[in-house]
Amino acid sequence: MEKVKFVFENNVLTVKILGDIDHHSAIHVREKIDSVIFDKKPVLILLDLSLVEFMDSSGLGLILGRFTLAKDLGCDFKLYKPCATVKKILSLAGIERLMKIEGDE
Amino acid sequence: MRRAKNFMKLYLPSISVNEGLARSAVASFVAQINPTIEEISDIKCAVSEAVTNSIVHGYKYKEGQIYIGVKYYEDKTVVIEVIDKGCGIEDIDVAMAPLFTTDTSGERSGMGFAVMQTFMDKLEVKSRLNQGVRVTMIKKLG
Known part of the structure; x- marks a missing residue:
């Protein structure tokens, strides 16, 4: 099963x-x-967590790692x-x- | 010591696909005492952290055995033990400090023990070098 989906539009x-x-x-x-970040070189990365029902500290590591990568590439991250x-x-x-x-509600 | 109302013992090989199995099994067991959604999420997360630690740090991705014991009492106190026979922890206080990690890839947050501590009422970690780690977590449900 696919664990992640990508949409690339207007550099986002x-x-x-x-x-x-x-x-x-x-x-x-x-x-x-x-690999998709390096391929598309976006201006903004939006990490959509709306379908994530469970996350542990490995998820924090995943988020912090991508955040750091985005920063290194001069890209916004939300x-x-x-x-x-x-x-x-x-x-x-x-x-x-x-x-x-x-x-956020 | 009081007698547990029910208990479960689980032995799993230390492979990462079992992280999900371990937390789901514990969640199903604890569901018998009608936890809230938040309580069950907290317990799942804490179990996931302990089991991941055993796989990543205790056994360093080599195959070993992880023991998970869960019991609950009449007053809805849940006691969870996660035991491995891996390399052990040299300095538990250092290992438990938030953000501390032995990992250098920048992909591990160093928040595992902080999660266990925050999401459970009580956390006890015992270890002997080269003999393994025993994590005991206690949570009294509402």
Whole structure:
């Protein structure tokens, strides 16, 4: 099953992650995301978490790694629609102080 | 010591595909005492962290065995143990500090123990070098 989907429009790369993010899935997802980032060279990366129901600290590693890569490439990076469960772990790591979170109710 | 109302013992090989299995199995077991959605998410996350630590750090991706024991009591206290016989932790206080990681790739957040500590009521980590790690986590449900 596909774990990640990409939409590239007007220099914005939307990365939609489907399903749980843990150490097992993060390795595979990370490689895919990075290859698309290098290929498309977007101005903004929007990491869509709306379909992620579970995430552990490997997900934090995945997000922080992509955030750092985006910064190195001079590209903007935002998170989109994390659910309450995911938001809890994001705030534990202070992620909202590092990057914008959009689509928040 | 009081008698547990129910318990479960699980032995799994230390391969990453079992991270999801471990947390789902524990979640199904704990579902017997009607946890809230938040409680079940907290427990799943804590189990995922402990099992991932055993795979990545304890066994360093080599195959070993991970023991997961779960029990709950009449008062809805849940006790979870995750034990490996891997390389152990040299300095537990250092390992448990938020953001500390032995990983140099920049892909691991160093937040595993912080998650276990925050999402559970009590966390105890015991280790002997080259003998393994025992993580005990306790959470009393509402």
